[in-house]
Amino acid sequence: MLFSEEEIPVSKIRYPKVLWSEKILSQSHILNLLNKIAQEGRFPHCSLISGPPGSGQLLIGLHLAQLLLCKEEDKPCGTCASCYKVIHMIHPDLNYSFPTIGSGSLCTDHYQEFRNSVIKNPYMNIQNWLKVADAENKQANITAKEAKSIIERMSFKPFESNCNVMLIWLPEYLGKESNILLKLLEEPPTNSYLILLSEDSKSLLATVKSRAQEYLLRPVETNDIEEYLKQNFNVAESKASEYALVCEGNVSLSIQWVEEEGIKHMELIKQMFRASYIVDPLNYLDWIDKIILLTRDEMKQYFQFLNSVLELCLKAPYSQPNQSSNELLDYSRKISTKINHESIEKIVILIEECIFGIQRNANIRILLLDFLIKLSAILRKS
Numbered sequence: 001m002l003f004s005e006e007e008i009p010v011s012k013i014r015y016p017k018v019l020w021s022e023k024i025l026s027q028s029h030i031l032n033l034l035n036k037i038a039q040e041g042r043f044p045h046c047s048l049i050s051g052p053p054g055s056g057q058l059l060i061g062l063h064l065a066q067l068l069l070c071k072e073e074d075k076p077c078g079t080c081a082s083c084y085k086v087i088h089m090i091h092p093d094l095n096y097s098f099p100t101i102g103s104g105s106l107c108t109d110h111y112q113e114f115r116n117s118v119i120k121n122p123y124m125n126i127q128n129w130l131k132v133a134d135a136e137n138k139q140a141n142i143t144a145k146e147a148k149s150i151i152e153r154m155s156f157k158p159f160e161s162n163c164n165v166m167l168i169w170l171p172e173y174l175g176k177e178s179n180i181l182l183k184l185l186e187e188p189p190t191n192s193y194l195i196l197l198s199e200d201s202k203s204l205l206a207t208v209k210s211r212a213q214e215y216l217l218r219p220v221e222t223n224d225i226e227e228y229l230k231q232n233f234n235v236a237e238s239k240a241s242e243y244a245l246v247c248e249g250n251v252s253l254s255i256q257w258v259e260e261e262g263i264k265h266m267e268l269i270k271q272m273f274r275a276s277y278i279v280d281p282l283n284y285l286d287w288i289d290k291i292i293l294l295t296r297d298e299m300k301q302y303f304q305f306l307n308s309v310l311e312l313c314l315k316a317p318y319s320q321p322n323q324s325s326n327e328l329l330d331y332s333r334k335i336s337t338k339i340n341h342e343s344i345e346k347i348v349i350l351i352e353e354c355i356f357g358i359q360r361n362a363n364i365r366i367l368l369l370d371f372l373i374k375l376s377a378i379l380r381k382s
């Protein structure tokens, strides 16, 4: 007998079935296509999975890795040793590249933290990732040194499977260093797959985009986000529906709100409208003092959130009166009776200017005061 009864060959060990695809929300159109071409062996050697922030780029990349590295007929089986290792992100033929801090930084030195963060939250965004590195306000990059390491890692022979898979998360952070990768993107080594996972494919160099087959993700549907939040977090149903409504299909953002114990922005928005509506300078200053305490990213989020509230105001007159009720919907219905469409459009432009100013490191106090004065003027004419 080749094996004793207790001894089962490693290749025959079966693990409980776990698939990355089970966590993917709202992308069945693209999943069906990717599954089909991968199963037919036609998956491109250089691909670009792109979509709006928080639509699940990392999950699609990990699902593709499971699909390409699985050794069973029915891929991905979710139970073989390869699938198990991809689920735990420890497959030796699965490589990662992602933004880091500092010009000498290499991703292989940060695999452990990256693995832990993605497994904890596969919808993590760049802010979540930088928080892990305690570098929230620092500039992240995929460095020249890392780009060279990508080429090196892709040149290795696969250790355990028939191919090498490289996931490059947020390739937009490569900037001009993408040039180092052009030859690799043009002619990846046989049996290797380079998968770029982008949240902003417009900012990639044309020379990069032209070399990769692009697949587009959609914003995640509101119902799917609401269900996901209810199932994965200890969050009340009405809150889950609020976050899902205003996150614009961005699952990362909705999770962030859940983890930060709700939309602290809501109180700030109410205060802002109250102060601007009656032109109350003391309340202006109090609001500014509170906004100043936020990080720049949180300020941007606040204004993006305000944008979503205004969008709800625009929809409010057409919503069914019996539609489910929550604090946010009720509030948007209330202000929609006080602000007309034209004013909302003007406020949206003001918000864009404000976000732009924040990104450009403008003097925040002056920026916010200017915003409030202009907002008051619009509201009083409305």
Ligand SMILES: [Zn+2]
Pocket: 070, 071, 072, 076, 077, 078, 079, 080, 081, 082, 083
């Ligand atoms: Zn498998």
